[in-house]
Amino acid sequence: MKRFLSIIALTILFCVPALRLNAAERLAFGYFINTTNNDEYDYLEEVFPKSIAGTMRNRYNFRTMSPHRIPAITERYTSTINKSEKIITDRDLAFLSEAFTADIFIYGTFTPVEKTNRVKMKISVHRFGSDTVFTFEDTGELGIEIFRLSDRVAMRLKNYIDKHTAYKLSAISKKSKVAILSNIEGDELNRCYYAFMKNGYRISPLHGNDIYSRLDDDSIKKMMTIEAANASLEFIADKKQLQLLHGTWSGVKYYKELLATRDTYNRFSFNFRKEMEQVLSKISTQDKELEYIIIIGFNDDHDTAWYRCIDIKNNRLMSFRSDIKGDTVDEVTQKIITDMTSPLAVIK
């Protein structure tokens, strides 16, 4: 009996690490493409993803696949010498999701900053099976500092991929002027304002200048996606998904309407960042002291929320996070404020 129990205990002991690994998500990495023609930096196309994959595996216990281990990725990379053809676009994601097995695909580009020792990376994260891509930028020094940049990128990836779905550029300044857009109204909105005012923030009357909110529990979800200068969390957009059929049979009137439809898609889908920058600039002109717009979406019970914080002067996404829980609106809001004002760190 004792021997039998020992065997069981040993089996469990050996299985736990394996189970833990099985539970960890599988991250596949693509090459990070050099956007310049300066092939002096081409070695980084493999160094960056390998370094970040190593940190994700060793520090955060994810299962990772470096690009050279994924035949579909390697084939794409080696089949062309044209840089622009090596860059992975939204259009490629559907094909890649079937080409290899992984939960999350991470890819990107980098651009060495001229006349400096710095490099700007642009990293995209796509969960296979979803309709969205999260993209963010980070800048760091080359040389021995390159691993500090990779570590910071890995930290941001970990915070996003984990259940928190979080991102942070940096903490927001205390005692700044903020505007809050939310699906809560009335006394609950007052509670949200109260939490900010207690922490020394000045509140813009944007949205709060009415008895009722025009954003309800459903429509606030449309504000979850975001496109800013430094980061975006957006639907996959591909012009090939749109069937704007025309031909010699079209006729002038039909063709005019078709062009107007195409322009609408360009305006609201492919070039939306420009539209956002324009409207934020107009709002900023009306209220020059306003620094941040914070979008807070509460669930139906108003005990869980997500938020997005935008620096209105530069259209920068400062931070976001999902699944913030609390017993009351004030408690949830206080947690949001704590998250926005704390420095970038791994979320446990």
Add this chain to the structure above:
Amino acid sequence: MLLTNYKKSAILIIAFSIAFASCSAKKGILHSNAKIPVSSKIGIIIDSPNNLKNVVLALFMKRGYQVTAINASDLYTFKDVYDIADMKKLSYDMADDTVPTVEKTYENMYKLHIYNFELNKIQFLRQIRDEWRVEYLIILDYKDWEKVSWARVINLRTFEIDFIENYPTAYTDNIETITNHFINGISGR
């Protein structure tokens, strides 16, 4: 016997927790950045029948405020900013598939109109300030007993919210007592 005692304790704890949770949501809050001087010119927004509105306006005037009444329903028209022309252009059918690009387009359209609507409101508030010389906008909402009435004051010079209060309506309260309570908080008396 022991089980009965435990059951009683459990019921008491659950009842207390429910009462505590509902109480905390209805507790009053007050925050004031600055007192609103009684000689100020104010605009008041309330969504009530005209006879009740008059009671509220009269109470503010009695305290010395110069009052401008603004209709909540006339203040902002969401439809004016929500341009459906763009929506019409996208009305062709993609069968049952909502491809991400189309979904993205509709969502961004809605998003932009929300921001334009807020921009429109801010511009209207500037107009109230510049043309009617209103210094503060006071938003009031009255609720029955066991619910929470609330007030919010916007300083139109600084474009900041200067005062907020949630007041759990008492059994003996009416529109006059609640309004006087808010005026006391707003004026600092």
